Amino acid sequence: MTTAGTARETTTRTGPAAARQHTLRERNLELIARAVFEVPEPLSRAGLAAATGLARATVSTLVDQLVAARLVRELPAVNGGRAGRPAVPLVPAPRSVVGLGLEVNVDYLGARVLDLTGDVVAERVVPGAFHDSDPTAVLRRLGDLAREMSDGVAAAGMTVAGARLALPGLVDPRTGLLEVAPNLGWSSLEPVPLLGLGETEVRIANEAKLAALAELAGGSDVAAPDSFIFVSGDVGIGAAIVVDRELFLGERGWNGEIGHVVVDPAGPRCSCGAFGCLEQYAGKVAMMRAAGLPPDAPLASLVTQLADGDAALRAGDRAAPTAGDRAALPAGRALGSALADFVNLFDVATIVLGGAYTELLPWLRADVEAVLADRVLAAPFVDLEVRAAQAGPHAALTGGARQVLQAVLADPAAWV
Amino acid sequence: MTTAGTARETTTRTGPAAARQHTLRERNLELIARAVFEVPEPLSRAGLAAATGLARATVSTLVDQLVAARLVRELPAVNGGRAGRPAVPLVPAPRSVVGLGLEVNVDYLGARVLDLTGDVVAERVVPGAFHDSDPTAVLRRLGDLAREMSDGVAAAGMTVAGARLALPGLVDPRTGLLEVAPNLGWSSLEPVPLLGLGETEVRIANEAKLAALAELAGGSDVAAPDSFIFVSGDVGIGAAIVVDRELFLGERGWNGEIGHVVVDPAGPRCSCGAFGCLEQYAGKVAMMRAAGLPPDAPLASLVTQLADGDAALRAGDRAAPTAGDRAALPAGRALGSALADFVNLFDVATIVLGGAYTELLPWLRADVEAVLADRVLAAPFVDLEVRAAQAGPHAALTGGARQVLQAVLADPAAWV
DNA sequence: GCGTAATAGTTCATCCGTACAACAAATGCG
DNA sequence: CGCATTTGTTGTACGGATGAACTATTACGC
Structure with a gap:
């Protein structure tokens, strides 16, 4: 009549995980990381404490970890014209952890590398005509190009956190399956293995979805809307x-x-x-x-x-x-x-x-x-x-790279 | 040039709050509460520990708090035919904390009280013709009816956790403003104060939205879809x-x-x-x-x-x-x-x-x-x-009451 | 009938992470 | 030059989860 007390193996829905001590640290690391990245002017440790509500001591230890993980960099101390010890501005670390955006579209393929500051570190766009193309050949070509760029930035001391492949079609990001891309003439295939990028984690997404993410960076003059x-x-x-x-x-x-x-x-x-x-x-x-x-x-x-x-x-x-x-x-x-x-x-x-x-x-x-x-x-x-739209040409490349970096920010604890 | 170190008063976006020690307890209380409510067969403390991944000791203290808060009730210990100490099944507490669903529609107004088990504790539906009606009079009438029912369940020892008012029109749940309800002939008014229910927290919502929530309870035979x-x-x-x-x-x-x-x-x-x-x-x-x-x-x-x-x-x-x-x-x-x-x-x-x-x-x-x-x-x-649809007539009443109870489950710490 | 295994629930010492207060460091101002 | 002011760090306290040990209660085998 009742199974009370039995450890049930069939988990009905995988709800949120139990919160442990280290969950606190992870959440607060994320909080600090996001604050550093989203605030218009760089904040100091004390500024972050005020902005987040955490104690200064807590922020200090968290920031130290983010700096050690090369996600955040300290600028030279600056005094804002007021009395007191000068503050150390904290900014997203340039040229350290980078995201790789990839795309195959009807008339080009390309790759773009963005660092945490949003700067384009490297970029290659190859025009072409991929209407009714052979996915194996095209994806191998893009994979070669991506590996080249990946090796380049790695040689410069950067770490590629992952990659996103943008495709113009029905794509299921969870299964990694491309159902159909009418304009490419592709259907029912798994594109990621064809890239041959065994080392880096690649996920796929629809081109328009990633292009939308590029908009979140905002334009030079106008801020990006939240929705x-x-x-x-x-x-x-x-x-x-x-x-x-x-x-x-x-x-x-x-x-x-x-x-x-x-x-x-x-x-x-x-x-x-x-x-x-x-x-x-x-x-x-x-x-x-x-x-x-x-x-x-x-x-x-x-x-x-x-x-x-x-x-x-x-x-x-x-x-x-x-x-x-x-x-x-x-x-x-x-x-x-x-x-x-x-x-x-x-x-x-x-x-x-x-x-x-x-x-x-x-x-x-x-x-x-x-x-x-x-x-x-x-x-x-x-x-x-x-x-x-504010994002420039090939916005999906930027959006894909941004999504990788967003994932880094969402779980900085993985990098400490 | 830089404002590093300044505590900025203009919070750009109110991000997630910092995680403190008590955040852990709140999250885990929610986890346990949801598990008790969503699992098909009642679980014991040990069963909950296995299901959530928390330690048995932790679950015990959390469950004790939920029982003390009258959100969870212990059933008589039952042995599942196995060796060992019999388990105490834990179920949502009936007739303790209840939610109140209210609705004004074109051809009726009504109120329904649901307890945490999903049972209808009380209900009143009054047919009428409210096309082009006077909001002040109609809402006062509904308010009277609601207060009557509220007093009734309070006299029976229950606590009304809150209320939701369903309306057929453009409603902004955040501001509490009804922009327009064409079929009622109402526009630009704040319905909640007109109810005259000063003591209980009332929020408004669109009728179809709340009716949809009623579907989440599922039917007698068929389970409710998640999306x-x-x-x-x-x-x-x-x-x-x-x-x-x-x-x-x-x-x-x-x-x-x-x-x-x-x-x-x-x-x-x-x-x-x-x-x-x-x-x-x-x-x-x-x-x-x-x-x-x-x-x-x-x-x-x-x-x-x-x-x-x-x-x-x-x-x-x-x-x-x-x-x-x-x-x-x-x-x-x-x-x-x-x-x-x-x-x-x-x-x-x-x-x-x-x-x-x-x-x-x-x-x-x-x-x-x-x-x-x-x-x-x-x-x-x-x-x-x-x-x-599986939910019966006047589904928005059920959905409104359910939304109140969902809010209780989302923050059980407020009740301990 | 009794010992043993098994399971549920509780108690306690420990660990981890944040908070608060005190302190050191570095600057502007009178 | 002393003092106020702000930043960053150190040390102690506290809250909450953990795992091990312990108690409680049953089934089962002999």
Whole structure:
């Protein structure tokens, strides 16, 4: 009737682990590490104590461990113009522990190494055409490139904490399995072993998800939002959700497929089988076609055409709508419509547009914002913001490297 | 140049608090409490030690505190047929600490008291017509009812740990502000003070969100999923997202507005101003109208009509499509389409249909599942499941009370 | 019926990590 | 030059988890 007292072997749910003494140390190490990394101006030991609420003595011992682990570095003591012993500013250690971001996409593969300060230590991007490519060959090539860079930074005394491989497709980060990457023509394979990087821990992720993480670094002038929807437009359209600076992945990491939200069931048939998906209006191919340009033309040609249209408009030639207008308008309204659904379902008020949309934003913004204001139920009560992505090109490389370094910060005890 | 060493008063982000000694005790108390409540069969102190990894001595002191706090109760010692001292099974304490769920909806108001075992200790539901009602009068009435029940259970020696008020509208749980509840005709008010329950802590929440929490209790036969999308269909259509047994609320708790996902931009105009919202196909009014019934007829009339249609169909009268068919089909396909968008954006594979949809599910399932299988990108790789809600009527009352009790479990140290 | 093994629960010395207070170090200011 | 002020370190105290030893209570074999 009852099994009370029996040690049950079938653990129903693996709940949180019991808290021991060393759990305290681990948590506080993390607290200190995060504080050092996230504060705009460097803090001293005493400053960290005030910021975290820990005692100065405790902070001292923790900081000493982080310094010994080469995660934190002491700057020369500086006196802030006040009386008292000068403080020792503590900063993330440059060129010590680094993260490696890898990516295979349709038109390039690449690798980027970031250190804890966010600096790019090394980078290699190789253009190519990987549509319908052979995963074994491509991944071996990327693996060779990664090993080269890895050896280089190791020779300079740095430690590679891990790597993330960004792929444009349905990826399960937990199992390491790529289900399908339509634009690469890859399916049902385990990419990590094919890289041949036995020594470093590599995990895979969706390209848009990692690109979103790159946004968390913020721009030169504008701070990164804590929660946002990141939409990356290219041939396909992917999205990622960041809530409180953490990726929201759903059950398997297959969320954010905004490209196949139906905008109009009477619209053109999509490659996925449905009709009127967003991709058919705001995907790169659709936008190019609407502008009368060849589908595989570079994005720049669309941008110049749109800019020319603006110039003509400013010159007073209002009568003639340009090809650019025809291109931008349907994409903008369709994107706005899909984003309105997204915001209604998620309640995240900041939308970051990446990929091709970053450059096209001037011609999309008005339509997107108008549709959002109309269609988002909470619009009267909240400031919806549409902004351009701040991270530069190949953002997924940066995001992947950042994710590795975030993992280091989340468990600095592993490095002491 | 640098402010190192300055205790900064402007805390950039209120990160996690520093871990002290008592943090250990709090976390482990929570661990034990959750284990007692979530395990199917009652465990003894030794069983808990094995399940949590804590030492038997530690578990003993923690359990003693929980028993003293009246959160856990010891059952008579039972021997499982094995040698050794008989074990003392530990169970959630009945009729000791209780949670209070409150709700105002269009056609009723009510209150329900649940104890830690999940039993309904007391309940009052008052039918009414609160469309375009006066919030002050209605909330005072509910407050009176709540105080009555609260006094009753207090007289029986129980402690009311808190209350949750469920409302059908845009609600910000953090500020306690109701922005708008269209079907009640309420807007921009703070409902909690109007209840007049000064002594107990009351928080507000959206009705669908709390109804979703009620699902976590599971049914008599079927276990509750850990992550699911809960859709509650009535006049309006609301949804909630539960991930790992926790509500996902977005930035303000205004997510899940699936009723205004656009299914067809060429569709009928919605009250929200857009065209072809899901509500225009699968809202109760739309379904009634499509079935040729008066919009305010009870749901049961639609169900009987549909059942009659089935009977006619079984009788071989295949030539004549019934009015029920006309009602169910557009609603089912529209619902499937909006859910497909939802799943594509969220990657949560289990969908629980509540409200009116629970009873209508037999006539919706085929269409919903067919559209999902077509439109969800991950459908080939994951088992999508559509199931009926398990919680009974007025689920938000149960969910609200459960949320109060969950808060108790999350911080049992406050009760020792 | 009794000894032994087995299991549950408790007691106690120990260890670990944080807190607090006292102290040393280093600076500005009158 | 002395004093106030702030930073960083040292030493003691305290809270909480641990493991071993101990008690309590049963089943089982002889």
